[in-house]
Amino acid sequence: MTEVAIETRDLGKQYRKLWALKDFSVSLPANKVIALVGANGAGKSTLMSIAAGILPASEGEIHVNGRVVLLSQEKPLYRSFRVAEMLAFGRHLNRTWDHQRALTWLSRFDIPLDRPCGKLSGGQQTQVAMAVALGARPSVLLLDEPLANLDPVARRDVIGELLAEVAESDMTVVLSTHVVAELAEVGDHLLLLSQGRSRLDGDVEELLAQHTRLIGPRADTPPIEGEVVQTQHTERQSTFVIRTLLGADTPVAEPWQAQPVTLEDLVLAYLKPNRSLGEEL
Numbered sequence: 187m188t189e190v191a192i193e194t195r196d197l198g199k200q201y202r203k204l205w206a207l208k209d210f211s212v213s214l215p216a217n218k219v220i221a222l223v224g225a226n227g228a229g230k231s232t233l234m235s236i237a238a239g240i241l242p243a244s245e246g247e248i249h250v251n252g253r254v255v256l257l258s259q260e261k262p263l264y265r266s267f268r269v270a271e272m273l274a275f276g277r278h279l280n281r282t283w284d285h286q287r288a289l290t291w292l293s294r295f296d297i298p299l300d301r302p303c304g305k306l307s308g309g310q311q312t313q314v315a316m317a318v319a320l321g322a323r324p325s326v327l328l329l330d331e332p333l334a335n336l337d338p339v340a341r342r343d344v345i346g347e348l349l350a351e352v353a354e355s356d357m358t359v360v361l362s363t364h365v366v367a368e369l370a371e372v373g374d375h376l377l378l379l380s381q382g383r384s385r386l387d388g389d390v391e392e393l394l395a396q397h398t399r400l401i402g403p404r405a406d407t408p409p410i411e412g413e414v415v416q417t418q419h420t421e422r423q424s425t426f427v428i429r430t431l432l433g434a435d436t437p438v439a440e441p442w443q444a445q446p447v448t449l450e451d452l453v454l455a456y457l458k459p460n461r462s463l464g465e466e467l
């Protein structure tokens with residue numbers, strides 16, 4: 187059986203009248219990279235903050251297996267500390283500190299150890315914060331969009347190195363991201379939030395196998411049964427993204443065609459269920 191990194195049951199978080207999370211029950215597998223996606227305000231940061239223990243839930247339960255470290259866009263660095271001092275501080279705070287792991291991360295990205303953190307670029311500060319987070323040897327590393335200020339090449343490198351860290355250790359990474367185009371490289375597991383609820387949750391390969399795009403003559407409903415995730419019409423043609431057991435292997439009658447979907451298609455279909463043709467996403 188797959189080990190579980192984070193389990194929630196009927197989790198809810200209320201800010202005054204607004205439920206930022208509601209009836210939220212998921213079981214996220216350990217030793218995977220979990221991509222957490224959702225529109226602005228969907229509840230991603232709220233979920234991570236509760237998982238990290240810095241925000242109390244209003245109702246329900248959450249269980250995180252092992253030590254958890256949360257890294258958000260606000261880097262927990264002291265501007266006057268040199269990078270080496272920042273690592274020493276991390277070592278001081280963590281009994282299980284892995285100094286070599288932190289140093290290796292910094293050397294991979296050529297971060298000067300003697301430079302004060304405040305004099306580093308935003309991207310370099312991200313790397314220091316990552317090194318401190320990894321040095322703490324988390325079982326679950328929660329990354330709440332900390333990569334946003336990295337250039338595309340650095341992002342790709344960081345994600346590649348993180349995947350290697352996950353492969354070499356038993357760490358689980360939960361990465362929230364708005365960069366849908368990069369998802370295919372990131373996740374083993376996808377969790378898509380919509381208005382505080384879990385809308386889609388599963389192994390990426392399995393989810394892709396369960397969805398298909400159907401293209402055919404203009405119609406109000408698709409030619410086969412399944413959950414309609416996205417509908418798109420032109421004057422003469424209709425396109426549906428649907429969820430069925432057989433996905434793109436589902437037989438469809440001519441002139442309809444069934445096509446597989448990419449992970450990017452899939453996420454956009456859930457984020458934007460009714461899409462007009464030519465509309466910017």
Ligand SMILES: Nc1ncnc2c1ncn2[C@@H]1O[C@H](COP(=O)(O)OP(=O)(O)OP(=O)(O)O)[C@@H](O)[C@H]1O
Nearest residue numbers: 201204205206224225226227228229230231232233
């Ligand atoms: N401290 C707070 N007080 C009141 N409402 C809050 C607070 N923090 C978040 N919210 C609200 O809770 C909802 C979920 O917010 P959250 O930050 O978890 O979303 P998110 O998915 O991380 O969004 P984004 O992608 O924009 O970072 C939003 O409607 C937000 O306005």
